[in-house]
Amino acid sequence: MDKLIITGNGPLDGEVWASGAKNSALPILAATLLADEPVTIGNLPHLQDITTTLELLGRMGIEPVMGEKMSIQIDGSQVRDCHAPYELVKKMRASILVLGPLLAHFGTADVSLPGGCAIGSRPVDLHIRGLEAMGAEITVEGGYIRARVDGRLKGATIFFDTVTVTGTENLLMAATLADGTTVLENAAREPEVVDLAECLIAMGADIRGQGTDTITIEGVERLHGCHYDVMPDRIETGTFLVAAAATGGRVRVRKTRADILEAVLAKLEEAGGTITTGEDWIELDMGGRRPKAVNLRTAPYPAFPTDMQAQFVALNAVAEGTGTVVETIFENRFMHVQELNRMGAHIALEGNTAVVTGVEKLSGAPVMATDLRASASLVIAAMLAQGETMVDRIYHIDRGYECIEEKLQLLGARIRRVPG
Numbered sequence: 512m513d514k515l516i517i518t519g520n521g522p523l524d525g526e527v528w529a530s531g532a533k534n535s536a537l538p539i540l541a542a543t544l545l546a547d548e549p550v551t552i553g554n555l556p557h558l559q560d561i562t563t564t565l566e567l568l569g570r571m572g573i574e575p576v577m578g579e580k581m582s583i584q585i586d587g588s589q590v591r592d593c594h595a596p597y598e599l600v601k602k603m604r605a606s607i608l609v610l611g612p613l614l615a616h617f618g619t620a621d622v623s624l625p626g627g628c629a630i631g632s633r634p635v636d637l638h639i640r641g642l643e644a645m646g647a648e649i650t651v652e653g654g655y656i657r658a659r660v661d662g663r664l665k666g667a668t669i670f671f672d673t674v675t676v677t678g679t680e681n682l683l684m685a686a687t688l689a690d691g692t693t694v695l696e697n698a699a700r701e702p703e704v705v706d707l708a709e710c711l712i713a714m715g716a717d718i719r720g721q722g723t724d725t726i727t728i729e730g731v732e733r734l735h736g737c738h739y740d741v742m743p744d745r746i747e748t749g750t751f752l753v754a755a756a757a758t759g760g761r762v763r764v765r766k767t768r769a770d771i772l773e774a775v776l777a778k779l780e781e782a783g784g785t786i787t788t789g790e791d792w793i794e795l796d797m798g799g800r801r802p803k804a805v806n807l808r809t810a811p812y813p814a815f816p817t818d819m820q821a822q823f824v825a826l827n828a829v830a831e832g833t834g835t836v837v838e839t840i841f842e843n844r845f846m847h848v849q850e851l852n853r854m855g856a857h858i859a860l861e862g863n864t865a866v867v868t869g870v871e872k873l874s875g876a877p878v879m880a881t882d883l884r885a886s887a888s889l890v891i892a893a894m895l896a897q898g899e900t901m902v903d904r905i906y907h908i909d910r911g912y913e914c915i916e917e918k919l920q921l922l923g924a925r926i927r928r929v930p931g
């Protein structure tokens with residue numbers, strides 16, 4: 512198992528670029544299953560989750576064709592087996608995203624039920640209930656969701672009890688090939704849902720209201736091929752900016768978008784960062800200052816994203832003052848806290864709230880990554896710490912951060928990967 516060895520090296524300084532968004536690329540790759548012609552997806556990030564998705568599509572009979580500049584052509588008409596096996600779903604929960612497209616296009620899908628994971632129980636009941644409302648017959652047996660529909664799915668009005676990102680995406684994809692109109696109420700407004708909808712529209716889908724909490728889809732006969740470039744990763748962008756703020760540095764992130772990071776940028780300004788933005792870049796300059804602690808509460812977009820919570824806990828850990836961080840999306844997303852405390856942080860956990868009292872310095876220690884963003888918070892903490900930190904189980908970070916050590920080295924971090 513690879514490890515990262517990091518030695519605190521003062522403020523980060525320099526330029527880096529944002530890769531394509533993992534959480535947009537994954538549903539868009541699943542969406543290619545809806546078309547009966549090849550679809551080319553560009554700006555794909557080089558990540559373990561993308562490799563897992565391509566393996567999953569390969570098991571279904573698809574032979575992806577690699578193109579230039581991280582693009583891949585996928586021909587949904589090659590599907591021979593509508594099956595997502597446990598050994599791949601357990602590696603990547605987002606495999607559930609093939610359920611809606613397979614059912615809508617081929618009338619059948621057997622997808623392993625994802626279990627819980629380190630950050631929470633993460634059920635998929637709303638995905639299943641939505642597809643049932645559209646006429647699917649679904650049973651859960653032997654750990655698999657077995658879904659069938661006679662003919663086409665039927666348009667329906669679906670109200671989500673809870674805002675769910677992949678739930679919205681699964682039903683949005685399924686509805687594109689359904690008979691009639693589907694209305695998704697209390698839908699997720701995340702930019703990645705919008706990116707998926709734009710890709711589906713480029714494939715010939717009829718969708719309105721993406722980016723609002725009511726999405727209306729008129730089913731069409733078929734979807735065709737297209738070329739679509741995945742949007743930049745707002746969470747990767749935010750992670751570099753937090754690393755700059757926490758180390759007192761100055762970092763410009765290129766090939767990104769400021770308009771989808773408003774809640775995060777507001778908190779970084781509150782922490783004392785000077786933010787400037789251009790058409791496709793964001794710069795944070797901390798001017799060597801220590802950050803000020805910030806209070807925050809995670810909630811669905813456009814509020815503060817849960818995927819940035821762990822990184823801000825690391826920032827608060829070395830900030831001036833005390834910051835309160837409330838996690839409202841996942842019931843167990845504070846696994847980084849114990850590891851940060853092992854590095855000398857003062858963080859008290861009370862239910863879904865972390866009270867973080869900033870300290871002047873953290874100290875390097877061996878720590879263990881438990882999930883994707885927890886890993887990012889440990890890497891940030893390690894860059895602030897005195898001495899050496901070894902971060903173990905970094906396969907979590909490789910799920911979501913492309914070339915993490917190369918990109919941080921560009922900013923002056925002392926970080927290296929040790930094969931295990």
Ligand SMILES: CC(=O)N[C@H]1[C@@H](OP(=O)(O)OP(=O)(O)OC[C@H]2O[C@@H](n3ccc(=O)[nH]c3=O)[C@H](O)[C@@H]2O)O[C@H](CO)[C@@H](O)[C@@H]1O
Pocket residue numbers: 534537605631632633634635636637638673674675676677678817818840841842
């Ligand atoms: C691949 C991807 O895009 N992952 C993102 C997606 O995960 P994901 O789509 O899995 O997260 P959801 O938005 O579905 O989860 C939100 C909440 O709804 C609950 N829920 C969800 C579905 C359901 O059927 N029943 C139910 O109770 C979940 O347990 C959780 O408490 O959105 C999360 C919230 O922004 C992000 O942290 C993840 O990075």
Ligand SMILES: C=C(OP(=O)(O)O)C(=O)O
Pocket residue numbers: 534604605818883884911
């Ligand atoms: C929780 C995340 O991803 P996933 O839903 O793929 O586990 C994340 O990207 O922070």
